[in-house]
Amino acid sequence: MQRTELVSLYKATPADGTKVTVCGWAKTVRDSKNIGFISLSDGSCYKPVQIVFQADKLANYAEIAKCGLYTSFEVTGTLVLTPNAKQPFEINADAITVLGPCGPEYPLQKKKMGMDYLRTMTHLRPRTNTFNAAFRVRGQAAFAIHQFFHERGFTYVHTPIFTGSDCEGAGEMFQVTTMDLNDIPRTEDGAVDYTKDFFKRPVNLTVSGQLEAEAMAMALGNVYTFGPTFRAEKSYDTRHAAEFWMIEPEMAFADLNTYMDTAEAMTKYVIRYLLDNCPDELAFFNQFFDKGLIERLELVANSDFARVSYTDAIELLKQNDANFQYKVSWGMDLQTEHERYLTEQIFKKPVFVTDYPKEIKAFYMRQNEDGKTVAAADMLVPGIGELIGGSQREERLDVLLARLDELGLRREDYDWYLDLRRFGSVKHAGYGLGFERLLMYVTGIPNIRDVIPFPRTCGGF
Amino acid sequence: MQRTELVSLYKATPADGTKVTVCGWAKTVRDSKNIGFISLSDGSCYKPVQIVFQADKLANYAEIAKCGLYTSFEVTGTLVLTPNAKQPFEINADAITVLGPCGPEYPLQKKKMGMDYLRTMTHLRPRTNTFNAAFRVRGQAAFAIHQFFHERGFTYVHTPIFTGSDCEGAGEMFQVTTMDLNDIPRTEDGAVDYTKDFFKRPVNLTVSGQLEAEAMAMALGNVYTFGPTFRAEKSYDTRHAAEFWMIEPEMAFADLNTYMDTAEAMTKYVIRYLLDNCPDELAFFNQFFDKGLIERLELVANSDFARVSYTDAIELLKQNDANFQYKVSWGMDLQTEHERYLTEQIFKKPVFVTDYPKEIKAFYMRQNEDGKTVAAADMLVPGIGELIGGSQREERLDVLLARLDELGLRREDYDWYLDLRRFGSVKHAGYGLGFERLLMYVTGIPNIRDVIPFPRTCGGF
Numbered sequence: 001m002q003r004t005e006l007v008s009l010y011k012a013t014p015a016d017g018t019k020v021t022v023c024g025w026a027k028t029v030r031d032s033k034n035i036g037f038i039s040l041s042d043g044s045c046y047k048p049v050q051i052v053f054q055a056d057k058l059a060n061y062a063e064i065a066k067c068g069l070y071t072s073f074e075v076t077g078t079l080v081l082t083p084n085a086k087q088p089f090e091i092n093a094d095a096i097t098v099l100g101p102c103g104p105e106y107p108l109q110k111k112k113m114g115m116d117y118l119r120t121m122t123h124l125r126p127r128t129n130t131f132n133a134a135f136r137v138r139g140q141a142a143f144a145i146h147q148f149f150h151e152r153g154f155t156y157v158h159t160p161i162f163t164g165s166d167c168e169g170a171g172e173m174f175q176v177t178t179m180d181l182n183d184i185p186r187t188e189d190g191a192v193d194y195t196k197d198f199f200k201r202p203v204n205l206t207v208s209g210q211l212e213a214e215a216m217a218m219a220l221g222n223v224y225t226f227g228p229t230f231r232a233e234k235s236y237d238t239r240h241a242a243e244f245w246m247i248e249p250e251m252a253f254a255d256l257n258t259y260m261d262t263a264e265a266m267t268k269y270v271i272r273y274l275l276d277n278c279p280d281e282l283a284f285f286n287q288f289f290d291k292g293l294i295e296r297l298e299l300v301a302n303s304d305f306a307r308v309s310y311t312d313a314i315e316l317l318k319q320n321d322a323n324f325q326y327k328v329s330w331g332m333d334l335q336t337e338h339e340r341y342l343t344e345q346i347f348k349k350p351v352f353v354t355d356y357p358k359e360i361k362a363f364y365m366r367q368n369e370d371g372k373t374v375a376a377a378d379m380l381v382p383g384i385g386e387l388i389g390g391s392q393r394e395e396r397l398d399v400l401l402a403r404l405d406e407l408g409l410r411r412e413d414y415d416w417y418l419d420l421r422r423f424g425s426v427k428h429a430g431y432g433l434g435f436e437r438l439l440m441y442v443t444g445i446p447n448i449r450d451v452i453p454f455p456r457t458c459g460g461f
Numbered sequence: 462m463q464r465t466e467l468v469s470l471y472k473a474t475p476a477d478g479t480k481v482t483v484c485g486w487a488k489t490v491r492d493s494k495n496i497g498f499i500s501l502s503d504g505s506c507y508k509p510v511q512i513v514f515q516a517d518k519l520a521n522y523a524e525i526a527k528c529g530l531y532t533s534f535e536v537t538g539t540l541v542l543t544p545n546a547k548q549p550f551e552i553n554a555d556a557i558t559v560l561g562p563c564g565p566e567y568p569l570q571k572k573k574m575g576m577d578y579l580r581t582m583t584h585l586r587p588r589t590n591t592f593n594a595a596f597r598v599r600g601q602a603a604f605a606i607h608q609f610f611h612e613r614g615f616t617y618v619h620t621p622i623f624t625g626s627d628c629e630g631a632g633e634m635f636q637v638t639t640m641d642l643n644d645i646p647r648t649e650d651g652a653v654d655y656t657k658d659f660f661k662r663p664v665n666l667t668v669s670g671q672l673e674a675e676a677m678a679m680a681l682g683n684v685y686t687f688g689p690t691f692r693a694e695k696s697y698d699t700r701h702a703a704e705f706w707m708i709e710p711e712m713a714f715a716d717l718n719t720y721m722d723t724a725e726a727m728t729k730y731v732i733r734y735l736l737d738n739c740p741d742e743l744a745f746f747n748q749f750f751d752k753g754l755i756e757r758l759e760l761v762a763n764s765d766f767a768r769v770s771y772t773d774a775i776e777l778l779k780q781n782d783a784n785f786q787y788k789v790s791w792g793m794d795l796q797t798e799h800e801r802y803l804t805e806q807i808f809k810k811p812v813f814v815t816d817y818p819k820e821i822k823a824f825y826m827r828q829n830e831d832g833k834t835v836a837a838a839d840m841l842v843p844g845i846g847e848l849i850g851g852s853q854r855e856e857r858l859d860v861l862l863a864r865l866d867e868l869g870l871r872r873e874d875y876d877w878y879l880d881l882r883r884f885g886s887v888k889h890a891g892y893g894l895g896f897e898r899l900l901m902y903v904t905g906i907p908n909i910r911d912v913i914p915f916p917r918t919c920g921g922f
Contacts, residue, residue, distance in 0.1 A: 003714060005614070005682070007614055023713075023714045023887065025679075025680075025885050025887075026885075042682050042713070042714070043616075043678070043680060043681040043682025043683065043713060044614055044682045044683070045614075070884055070885040071885055072885040072886065072887045099885075099886070099887050099888075100856070100882070100884075100885045100886030100887055101885075102883075102884045102885040103884075105883075106883075106884045106885075121877075122676075123673070123676040123877040123878075123880060123881065124676075124880065124884070126676065126677055126679075126680035126681060127679070127680040131680075132680055132681065135616065135618065135677065135680075135681060136616055136681065138617075138618075138619070139616035139617040139618060139681075139684075140616075142617050142619075143607060143611045143617060146603075146604060146607050147608075150604050153466070153468055153505055153506075155504075155596065155597055155600035155601075156599075156600040156603050156604060157596065157599075157600060157914055158599070158603075158689070158706060158913070158914060159914065159915065160704065160914070160915040160917055161622075161689050161691075161704055161917075162703070162704055162917045162922070174637045174638070174639060174659070175637070175638055175639065175642065176635045176636070176637055176666065177635070177636055177638070177642065178635060178636065178693045179642070181636065181638065181640070181642075181645055181653045182645075182652070182653055184642055184643075184645065191643070192642045192643055198635070198693055198695075198703065198919065199703075199917070199920070199921050199922060200920060200921045201921060205637065212584070212914065212915055215583075215584040215585075215587065216587055216596065216914060217504070218486075218587075218588070219486075219504060219587035219588040219592075219593055219596075220504040220587060220593065220596060220597065220600075221466070221503050221504025221505045222504065222505070223600075227688070227689065228619070228622050228688065228689065230622075232639045232659055234659075242623070242659065242660075243621065243622055243623055245619060252484075252503070252504060253464060253484045253503070395561070416582075416584045417584075419582075419584060419585065420584065421561075422563075422566075423531055423561075423563045423564075423567045423585070424486050424487075424531040424532055424533040424560075424561045424562075424563040424567075425533065425560070425561030426484065426486075426533045426560050426561055427560075452619070453618055453619060453620065453621070453673065453677060454620065454621040454673055456621055456622075456623045456660070458659065459660070459661060460660045460661045460662060461623070461660060
């Protein structure tokens with residue numbers, strides 16, 4: 001008999017009495033003398049189904065009743081509607097076959113296991129309710145992002161992972177090589193002989209696809225990247241990973257407002273998508289990780305985000321200065337305490353802070369007329385603070401050159417990037433969203449290691 | 462006046478006489494004494510729009526007429542329906558502003574440029590018709606793949622880029638480090654001191670996410686990866702890149718037929734999606750790269766793929782042995798000439814070759830009852846040969862252990878992978894599709910360097 005996925009039983013439940021065959025893994029196996037229950041999950045949906053098995057129907061009743069957690073089964077039986085139970089139906093087994101046993105040595109037994117312990121077995125933890133929900137949400141959120149941009153005519157672009165080593169942030173980059181570290185080839189004067197390396201030059205892993213995305217936007221109009229990025233940051237906290245995924249949209253003929261409109265629409269779209277498509281997973285997180293989760297997500301999805309200039313935000317924050325660890329003054333970078341105060345206490349909804357001092361922002365951001373600020377904006381959300389950062393890009397060749405000089409950056413290192421301003425330059429804007437940041441926000445999971453299937457963080461894995 | 466994207470003019474063309482503002486880059490600027498034409502493109506669709514500008518309407522007529530290729534413009538004018546022309550409408554300009562000039566030093570002038578030359582300026586080549594089409598198709602194909610799996614309930618998973626160094630294929634892997642290559646830390650006995658490296662161990666870049674995808678499938682049922690993979694292969698041909706994107710679906714409760722059914726459906730889905738959504742781009746490739754392209758794609762999209770065992774395929778090929786460079790015998794790996802002969806001459810449509818000798822396939826493939834072959838299958842398509850490879854995985858712990866021993870692989874290196882067979886093992890299957898391989902196939906572009914925005918191949922970039 002053809003196997004039926006559990007998801008299709010839930011989507012269109014067959015009539016009472018229908019014969020079905022299902023496969024899956026036991027989340028629990030319970031039994032009393034003559035009747036037993038298996039909570040069976042097959043991964044096709046978050047919800048398991050209850051299998052009822054009886055001694056008078058199954059010759060192998062005793063064998064099944066003794067099976068451990070996560071034994072895999074094939075079950076043929078009768079679908080029974082259960083209108084008075086929590087679940088809409090159960091399956092009364094006619095036959096149960098063990099596909100793969102799972103004995104008492106299985107390390108994930110049905111007791112409360114710490115997240116630290118589970119991190120030591122990343123290959124098994126997707127089988128727990130928490131991680132199963134986390135990785136389902138991860139997959140759905142990724143699809144929602146692709147669909148959002150696709151519907152709006154953005155072209156998905158793959159920017160390179162391997163990059164030259166001569167750009168900003170080199171200190172926190174990983175180097176890639178095929179040379180034997182035990183025996184690094186040397187030139188006559190003792191330097192590393194990169195002509196012997198795979199690319200015949202030093203090569204690092206990308207920290208951002210933005211600059212390449214800008215090149216693509218100058219031909220394709222609206223583009224976005226969605227790929228892994230790498231930071232060799234020596235950080236042991238719960239918010240940084242060495243390998244993480246970024247979404248970096250870049251829009252031609254666009255200004256700061258275009259970026260903010262797009263980022264706001266994207267955030268609401270993804271959250272609404274998850275509320276609609278992952279109700280069971282979000283209910284789980286709401287119950288076990290963050291009682292205010294769904295309420296907060298609904299607030300974000302239904303708000304018109306506020307917008308306030310950095311200068312005005314500083315004035316607003318000063319009124320609460322006594323309560324901040326870091327005192328507020330114009331020119332400073334906002335700390336998480338300031339960001340959260342703005343979005344949670346003052347605006348009580350997401351807010352874009354715009355037009356930051358140029359000294360605390362990147363060289364490529366567009367200078368405002370005041371000579372002091374740049375057309376950058378960070379999106380702050382209740383619960384965590386900054387979720388997205390973006391800016392209008394400096395499209396004027398002379399202004400960009402002057403800024404490079406001012407910062408002591410070498411023009412020749414940015415030659416191809418400057419070409420984008422030399423040849424048919426147009427105003428454009430873009431932003432960056434750390435995918436794991438978003439996932440922590442929508443699940444309430446507090447540690448980045450727990451929203452990545454196989455996390456890679458400082459110190460080892 | 463609010464700018465209108467060209468794509469929306471093509472999707473729902475406004476009434477004759479409507480005033481519009483458009484922005485874009487000039488693909489060509491032509492003029493005679495009093496009338497000029499700009500072919501304007503804004504990236505929102507592949508098609509440009511024709512701008513007509515006249516000396517008696519524009520004070521800056523002479524300035525505009527002198528503008529070079531890829532100057533960016535803002536144009537306000539009147540939409541004029543042109544039912545007798547090739548294009549359905551044009552825009553008669555009332556005002557044209559130069560947004561960004563583009564002078565004679567622009568390296569991509571309107572003459573036939575070689576692909577080699579264009580590869581030296583990857584940041585500008587998306588502006589050409591060829592690369593613009595290639596990267597539009599790339600984005601659309603990626604979306605089609607996501608949508609295909611999403612519709613079928615597969616969860617998108619991100620497998621890690623950083624991997625331990627102790628698995629198969631290590632010889633062709635890139636190593637990642639934060640140590641100073643000029644001054645590698647050493648232990649007392651002179652070995653590389655990896656405790657000083659970022660992860661405190663040797664780390665490489667992944668060559669495949671399959672094994673991790675299998676772990677995810679044992680909890681989520683059906684999953685797929687879509688991410689970059691890396692091979693440090695010293696290959697200078699047109700088919701290999703050091704950095705490329707792979708799609709690796711993995712399905713629980715699935716056998717070889719499930720894989721073949723899914724791979725066939727996916728291939729047809731993507732091709733149909735591109736035929737429907739990128740008609741202009743495919744028409745371009747059909748005209749300039751491969752006159753048989755669209756016909757071949759239609760054939761694939763409309764065929765029921767054939768299936769033949771390796772053993773039968775060898776017998777069929779032997780009948781043509783005189784014409785092959787590599788002579789045919791049971792046990793050999795099929796060469797491209799054999800694969801193409803099978804799919805192009807014998808079956809005249811895509812064909813799965815199944816049940817290969819175990820000696821030429823990977824350790825994880827499921828052994829058949831005959832003791833000689835494994836449940837693997839390659840999908841061959843007319844024009845190139847192998848497009849997809851996949852297999853049912855060996856789910857039996859004892860058989861897998863015996864195979865590791867037989868091949869001299871160390872059990873301890875696969876300990877976590879073996880756990881998947883120790884605890885609730887189920888039959889499962891999966892496959893791998895090189896995304897660039899697919900793109901070369903659907904565009905007719907013969908060099909992998911030209912379907913990747915910023916290619917990274919052996920010898921440098």
